[in-house]
Amino acid sequence: MRPWLRLWRFRGAPGRIVAALRRAGLLLAVPLLAVCLPTAGMAAAAVPLRIVAAERVYADVARQIAGPAATVISVLNNPAADPHLFEAAPSVARALANARIVVANGAGYDPWMDALLRANPVPGRQVLVIARLLGVPAGSNPHLWYDPAAMPAYADALARALTAADPAEASTFATRLARFRASLRxxxxxxxxxxxxxxxxxxxxxxxxxxxxxxxxxxxxxxxxxxxxxxxxxxxxxxxxxxxxxxxxxxxxxxxxxxxxxxxxxxxxxxxxxxxxxxxxxxxxxxxxxxxxxxxxxxxxxxxxxxxxxxxxxx
Ligand SMILES: [Zn+2]
Incomplete structure (x- = not known):
């Protein structure tokens, strides 16, 4: 039974997106560096460390762990709207084209991210998918942030991604991660x-x-x-x-x-x-x-x- 997949069919998502959703975990995990050509003149260190998170909660945690070392934006921000009916604006694609780290929920919650990431490849961009970090199979309840295991797993993965993107700040990220983990106790x-x-x-x-x-x-x-x-x-x-x-x-x-x-x-x-x-x-x-x-x-x-x-x- 795949109730969450049915959801997207019911709400009119194109079959292409549904098909992509079935493979979402894998697709998002493909190291984008390996599948796209380097962009001329884009030295990684020269680009400010930008993080784009699909959902506000993941952006919030990213800010807590990255601190001033990164600028963070989130896509789904409106607590008065139904996120399952969301359609990404062109500004989201532009933001993703500049992001060094991207965070998505996965599990069928934000399938538009998968399509946008493939359409806007960036060399060296790291993509964290919470469903993959938790080992949540497609078709599961996608409201992962209500799982107490989600944020510790995400925070650890994000600290690793930040350290890979900006090794000079490794100890800062480690300190902030420890502080965040303590705040969850x-x-x-x-x-x-x-x-x-x-x-x-x-x-x-x-x-x-x-x-x-x-x-x-x-x-x-x-x-x-x-x-x-x-x-x-x-x-x-x-x-x-x-x-x-x-x-x-x-x-x-x-x-x-x-x-x-x-x-x-x-x-x-x-x-x-x-x-x-x-x-x-x-x-x-x-x-x-x-x-x-x-x-x-x-x-x-x-x-x-x-x-x-x-x-x-x-x-
Ligand atoms: Zn929901």
Missing amino acids: PLDARIAALRARFAGTAVTATEPVFGRMAAALGLKMRNRRFQLAVMNGSEPGPAEVAAFDRDLRTRAVRVLIYNRQATTPATRRLLEIARRAGVPVLGVTETEPAGLSYQAWIGGTLDALEAALAAPPHP
Whole structure:
């Protein structure tokens, strides 16, 4: 079953992109140096160290680890828009043509990056794909930043890439990496504490966006088929809708999680049923909100989740 691949078909991505997506991990891993001709006069050291990340969260972590040694831009920035409907503007291609390090989520989340990278080859450009770092197969839940293992793996790989691009700054990158890894410890402790307290608790969601963190917390996720249908842009079946409604009305779940970036009439209806039944609701986003670090974003979401899970039962 490849629900995430179906998503792209449903949303009208060309078959060419879907085919590329199947091979995305491999394609993005091809050392671009080996497949393109050197550009005349482009001495690597003369080019400022530019990083382009497909998603804002990866750009944020890149800034934390690179510090002033790099300029970092991100492509997906709008927490009010649905990233699955994104179409890259020409400015993205121009940014990639100047980037020494490129970061993509992979797993079918940002297939436009793969096409743009191939169309804009740069000698020596390093491409980090989070799905590959984590060994996530195509067709898996692509919301990888909600996996607590994602950022440590990414940070390590990025520090290696930065050091390769700018060896003179190696010790600076090592120091910044250590600081970043240390900053994750409170989050890890938080996750462990929530897991100890709430593992096995039944929750549900309109979409699988928070699924990897819910799994890390040991939460029992209900109505998965419904979530995949919504995610794939198709209508959940009547039996799935009825089961979801029943879970809310009978308060068989302690929390309803929804994606703030992709509300539809169907999800708004569920939010209303939850409100009337007294089931706490947690809104999450796919895109890191402006002004928040990864640590603050995830920490704040865990705070809100804890408050929802600990809410006293509705009278
Ligand atoms: Zn999503």
